[in-house]
Amino acid sequence: MSDKKSKGQALQKALAYKKQNYYEQADKAERKAIFAYAEGYKNFLNAAKTEREATDYAVSAAEKAGFTEYHFGDALRAGDKKYFINRGKSVVVFRVGTLPLEEDGLRIIASHIDAPRVDIKQNPLYEDSGMAFLKTHYYGGIKKYQWTAIPLALHGVVILKDGTKVTVKVGEDPKDPVFYINDLLPHLGGEQMSGSANKLIEGEQLNVLVGGMPYPDDEVDGKIKLNVLNVLHDKYGIEEEDFLSAELSAVPAFPARDVGFDRALIGAYGHDDRVCAYPALTAVLDNDTPHTVLAMLVDKEEIGSEGNTGIQSKVYEDLMEEISLAMGANFRKVRAASKCLSSDVTAAFDPNFAGVYEKMNAAMLSCGTAMCKFTGARGKSGSNDANAEFIGEVRKMFAEGGVVWQTAELGKVDIGGGGTVAKFVANLNIDTVDLGVPVISMHAPWEVISKADLYSNYKAFLAFMK
Numbered sequence: 001m002s003d004k005k006s007k008g009q010a011l012q013k014a015l016a017y018k019k020q021n022y023y024e025q026a027d028k029a030e031r032k033a034i035f036a037y038a039e040g041y042k043n044f045l046n047a048a049k050t051e052r053e054a055t056d057y058a059v060s061a062a063e064k065a066g067f068t069e070y071h072f073g074d075a076l077r078a079g080d081k082k083y084f085i086n087r088g089k090s091v092v093v094f095r096v097g098t099l100p101l102e103e104d105g106l107r108i109i110a111s112h113i114d115a116p117r118v119d120i121k122q123n124p125l126y127e128d129s130g131m132a133f134l135k136t137h138y139y140g141g142i143k144k145y146q147w148t149a150i151p152l153a154l155h156g157v158v159i160l161k162d163g164t165k166v167t168v169k170v171g172e173d174p175k176d177p178v179f180y181i182n183d184l185l186p187h188l189g190g191e192q193m194s195g196s197a198n199k200l201i202e203g204e205q206l207n208v209l210v211g212g213m214p215y216p217d218d219e220v221d222g223k224i225k226l227n228v229l230n231v232l233h234d235k236y237g238i239e240e241e242d243f244l245s246a247e248l249s250a251v252p253a254f255p256a257r258d259v260g261f262d263r264a265l266i267g268a269y270g271h272d273d274r275v276c277a278y279p280a281l282t283a284v285l286d287n288d289t290p291h292t293v294l295a296m297l298v299d300k301e302e303i304g305s306e307g308n309t310g311i312q313s314k315v316y317e318d319l320m321e322e323i324s325l326a327m328g329a330n331f332r333k334v335r336a337a338s339k340c341l342s343s344d345v346t347a348a349f350d351p352n353f354a355g356v357y358e359k360m361n362a363a364m365l366s367c368g369t370a371m372c373k374f375t376g377a378r379g380k381s382g383s384n385d386a387n388a389e390f391i392g393e394v395r396k397m398f399a400e401g402g403v404v405w406q407t408a409e410l411g412k413v414d415i416g417g418g419g420t421v422a423k424f425v426a427n428l429n430i431d432t433v434d435l436g437v438p439v440i441s442m443h444a445p446w447e448v449i450s451k452a453d454l455y456s457n458y459k460a461f462l463a464f465m466k
Contacts, residue, residue: 019367022404022452023264037458038266038451042256044278045268046172049251050155051299051309054113054274055091058281058297059083062093065285070094072318076326084319089309090299092319093284097292101329105337106320107293108430109284109461110311110421111277111344112301115270116140116443118147118181118206120156120248125210125240127225132211134179136250138203140302145200146444147250148183152208156248158238166236171253178253180209208250252445259448264366266454271447273301275437275454276343283461292323293465301344301421311421317428332429339390340432341464342422343457346370346408348438348449356415363408363438365449368456370408372434377417384423386433394433394464401463404456408438435460 026034048054059069062083070082080096090113097104117139124134138144153171160166171178183201184192192200214223215230232238256268280295300310308315320338324331349362363370373391376383398405410416426432437457440448 019364019406020404021364021366022368022450022456023366025404026452034451034455035263037455040282041275041278041454042266042268045256045270045274048113048274049115049153049172049270050117050249051089051114052157052247053155054277054297055085055088058091058093059085061281061285062091067093067285072322074326076323078327086299086313086315087309090297092294092296092316093281094294094323095284095289095292096323096327098290099292101292101324101327101337102333103337104291105334105339105430106323107289107291107465108296108338108340108425109280109294109464110296110298110340110342110425111280112273112299112305112311112421113277113297114140114299114302115251115272115274116142116302118142118152118208118250120154120208120243120246120250122244122246124243125225125228127222130212130224131209132224132228133207134210134248134250135204136206136208138206139249141443143197143444144203144206145183145197147206148181148201150181150445151178151253152180152250153253154179154208154248155251156246158236158242158248159245160237160242161239164237166238168236168248172255179250181206181250182209254446264452265448265450267446267448269445269447271437271439271449272345272442273343273436275345275439275449276457279454279458279461280343283458283465287462287465289465291465292327294320298421304419305421305424311424335429338430339393339464340422340425340430341394341435341461342384342420342425342432343436343461344420344422344434345436345439345442345449346372346418346434347410347416347442348440350440356411358409358412361407361409362411363406365438365440366452367406367438368404369435369453369460370406370438372408372410372420372436375410375418375420375422375434378414381417382419382423384420384426384432384434386422386426387431390431391433394435397463397466398460401459401466403460403463404452405435405460 048057067081078098084092118136121135158166211228215227252269259265259267284295305311321331324334374383374385437453
């Protein structure tokens, strides 16, 4: 009996597929590396709560690593380390390799650095009932009620009437004030709580509380609003009209923190998709490779990748063509030979809400970075459905690189769905597949990921670059 059982166990081990918990596979040294890498990531999250700040962080890190800025028309040669800034809101960090581009193509890691948030309207400031507020328009897919009754910080830029650009960042330093979106107390919330969750808070109720002290002059109306304007003018030189040319966002004011007694997890705002953008950036910055590799950190994914800073902008295709031409390569041939990991997050299986997942094909926390062959919704609508040959090629890369990874779908077939930048890159005739970190409470003001999955994503990028 024991012999038959051992043969069966050996056969099961050889033939059956089972997801592996990365922490169980990692030895002491690798666990130490996982935790050390997570500290750098937390610093990035705290410094980069908007796409502008993420771009600034990436540029600063690139320059420290010896990268220099690239402009269209600049000469390029093998071994060059460059970064390209697109309007201060997206950045491409790239290395020019030694392998011929027409045969080897480009190795692209595409992630986005925007995140759901609450944007300030262009004519926002008003006073009502002893309080001053800023009117808002939320950005991306959020549960609106989650953004009430939490501390918020204000980030962004204001272009003054004389053209001066003023950077605003208030609410992150412990000495700073924070801001707030009011909610209704439960004692008076019976009618509110009887409605559906998406009606608990309406979009026009997401007004940010920014003041409560009157300006000391009985000869003027709107004293509280005037006092806020006076503070803004004293600190930044801002007048009310300057809101017309401003990009200001309210984001959660709390920092990234370890979660759990064992500190295996990280809670933070903006894991989607900075948990993929940071490994993409560090993989390209820290590791030489014979391939030409690009980390594309792009904007606007949360609203459909539109505009001149989203991945659908021609500027990224133009950049790839410029690199090809500078290296004497035919761009059509380069595109056909190129490969892309569209690195965006997926939903981690949550046993508290198990009914919306198909467990066999859901991403499990700490089982490594997750490959999504397709995204889209229902019948794969709006998806890049990667071909089996390319997935087989990536599997081989990961096996050789010792990457712990898994596959995933975002929820049950008729319930889930989502989009990434993958289909837009694939439309350029570039083999592309989605790969990213599983997230708990995606799009909430505070999301949770596993440090092991973060590090697995980094190792996957290294394997892809080799």
